[in-house]
Amino acid sequence: MYTLKEKESKGTTYMQWLRIYRRKNLLKALLLMSPFLTLFVLFSVTPIIQGIMLSVYRTVAWREIYVGFRNYIDLFIRDEVFRITVRNTLIYAGFSALSMAFALFLGWILNMLIVKPPSVKKVFQACLLVPMVVSWISLGMAWNWFFAMPFTKNWKNPLPDPNLAPWIVASLIMWSALGFNTILMMASLRTIPREYYEAALIDGASGTQMFIYITLPLVKNLLAFMAVTGAIGAFAVFDQIATLTGGGPGWSTASMAWYMQRQVFYALNYGYAATIAVTLMSFVFILSLIQYRLIYKRFV
Amino acid sequence: MVSELSKKIKTFLINVIADIGFIVGTIAYIIPFVILLAASLGAPVTAGRFIPSQPRFDGYIAIISHPAFRLWILNSIIFTVTVTTGSIIISTLAGYVLSRLDFPGKGIIFWFILGIMMIPGIVAYLPLYILLSKMMILGTYVALLIPPMSSPYNVFMLKQAFDAIPRDYEEAALIDGAGTFTIMFRIHLPIIRPVLTTLVLFNIVWNWNNFAWPLFISARTELWNLPLGIWNLAWSYTVNFWNLAAGAVILATPPLILYIIAIEYYLRGIAVTGLKK
Numbered sequence: 001m002y003t004l005k006e007k008e009s010k011g012t013t014y015m016q017w018l019r020i021y022r023r024k025n026l027l028k029a030l031l032l033m034s035p036f037l038t039l040f041v042l043f044s045v046t047p048i049i050q051g052i053m054l055s056v057y058r059t060v061a062w063r064e065i066y067v068g069f070r071n072y073i074d075l076f077i078r079d080e081v082f083r084i085t086v087r088n089t090l091i092y093a094g095f096s097a098l099s100m101a102f103a104l105f106l107g108w109i110l111n112m113l114i115v116k117p118p119s120v121k122k123v124f125q126a127c128l129l130v131p132m133v134v135s136w137i138s139l140g141m142a143w144n145w146f147f148a149m150p151f152t153k154n155w156k157n158p159l160p161d162p163n164l165a166p167w168i169v170a171s172l173i174m175w176s177a178l179g180f181n182t183i184l185m186m187a188s189l190r191t192i193p194r195e196y197y198e199a200a201l202i203d204g205a206s207g208t209q210m211f212i213y214i215t216l217p218l219v220k221n222l223l224a225f226m227a228v229t230g231a232i233g234a235f236a237v238f239d240q241i242a243t244l245t246g247g248g249p250g251w252s253t254a255s256m257a258w259y260m261q262r263q264v265f266y267a268l269n270y271g272y273a274a275t276i277a278v279t280l281m282s283f284v285f286i287l288s289l290i291q292y293r294l295i296y297k298r299f300v
Numbered sequence: 301m302v303s304e305l306s307k308k309i310k311t312f313l314i315n316v317i318a319d320i321g322f323i324v325g326t327i328a329y330i331i332p333f334v335i336l337l338a339a340s341l342g343a344p345v346t347a348g349r350f351i352p353s354q355p356r357f358d359g360y361i362a363i364i365s366h367p368a369f370r371l372w373i374l375n376s377i378i379f380t381v382t383v384t385t386g387s388i389i390i391s392t393l394a395g396y397v398l399s400r401l402d403f404p405g406k407g408i409i410f411w412f413i414l415g416i417m418m419i420p421g422i423v424a425y426l427p428l429y430i431l432l433s434k435m436m437i438l439g440t441y442v443a444l445l446i447p448p449m450s451s452p453y454n455v456f457m458l459k460q461a462f463d464a465i466p467r468d469y470e471e472a473a474l475i476d477g478a479g480t481f482t483i484m485f486r487i488h489l490p491i492i493r494p495v496l497t498t499l500v501l502f503n504i505v506w507n508w509n510n511f512a513w514p515l516f517i518s519a520r521t522e523l524w525n526l527p528l529g530i531w532n533l534a535w536s537y538t539v540n541f542w543n544l545a546a547g548a549v550i551l552a553t554p555p556l557i558l559y560i561i562a563i564e565y566y567l568r569g570i571a572v573t574g575l576k577k
Contacts, residue, residue, distance in 0.1 A: 021402070025401045026403040026404060026405075029397045030403075032394070032397045033394045033409075035390040036390040036391060039390065039446065040412075040416070040450045043424075043428060043446070043447035044452065045412065045416065047425075048416070048424050050427040051423065051424060051426065051427040054426075109321075120322060125567065126559075126563055127325070127329040127330055129559070129570075132505075133505050133555040133556060133558075134332070134509075134552045134556060135508070135511070136511070137527040137531050137548065137551060138332070138333075138530075138548035139332050141548050142331070142332030143332060145335055145339060145346050145541075149347075149348045150348050180570060183567060183570045187570070187572075232420070233420075236420030236422050236423075238422055238512050243531060257420070260422075261512075261515070261516070264426050264516075270430065277422075277423045277424075281419055284418060284420060284423075285418075285419075
């Protein structure tokens, strides 16, 4: 009470003082942030706005011509290849999200198992993360050779088969995400208090029941959150396509990002490529909205 | 008696299944590297044979003496070191400001950073390509190295790390008369050192493996880094597969060594913060 009166007597209220304090901080903040802000505005924000603007133009004979929404109309209605790439991207995103479910299962088992030499578990964990640190250039080369191996008498390499190839690529994307997700899931499963399980054990619950009624409800939100994150990541699939199949055979494994790169460097169709980028961005935006809703109930 | 026996059999079976699971899982995750290693020594892996009849090392010699190889390695090192250092320094400053200083417009900046973080970087590569060519710096190291330094992701992670530090520390220092910089360098940075180390380690791996950005932006082959170089070799029909495999092994080795040395940091980084790109 006393301090408030004193402040009033000096002619500044608390709110005014706060405003002055914040304004005084502004200069310092801008100074410290300026390197980042400059690069951020110039190389992160501007390109995205420019990309949206570019998507209403079309390159004809080295000139940019305004075409309105015709790029979008062509893309959605006429472009067969685009439809394939959307389908593929959805498959990849779906498999990436699905890997979270496998990760939950695997993480649960790994946490339950008491392995005699504990180092075995450590080594296994370490192996799971190898796809995260090794470049996809190396991995793609190796998997290409792997599928070319003669497993059976009349084994056919599935990668040059347009019907099988997208599923193989999707499985490999899942393979690379699975390790990461498992480590994450193991960590979050370990945060569930032991007492819950002990109480359930006393009540005579079986392992499956404990999993369904205790574990699942507790990690449900994190599971959904990470599945959406994985799907967002999979929307930008590029390296994997470049090294595993090169988008082929035909366009059967191409992702949207890969199709965009082809439009830039082989068709030199900048406006059209920007249209694809904007479409990709809107897909990601929708997923982000879902994720935003999940953020507020992320942890237990 | 019978129930005890059946229990023993059950435990034994579970153990066997777990062992098989471990073995299969481990193989599934290290087989690419085994394939590359075998192929680089001249084993005909596409014929299903992993042990070469006559191990040969000329793959490594050929790839190292490839005229452009030294340049690729050099570019990869330059890219990794510069981008990681630059990005971490500016992100630390920005993350600190966003976490600790209160100023008008902070909320908007933070939401912009969050929003851009969600969007995959590849979406902006084409407009960036055009922008850099308009700035007349396309095909220079500046264009290759400066734009990837703007990493909203790093800023977000570092802001989170700074947020976790209790305010009491800096209040004590403030009373003793310390300024913003003293507080930041003497008090906050030492506390977040584990997070910073983890982030640096992840950044090194991401930048070493970065393929899409150099592919979009390297107008001249002098700017190619190792992944891009190896990838381009893979499309040429004149290169022997063991040379190619040797290149892939050389590409994969530095991050693997780093990973094996600092494995605790990587595992903790995922478990605590969910680091992922």
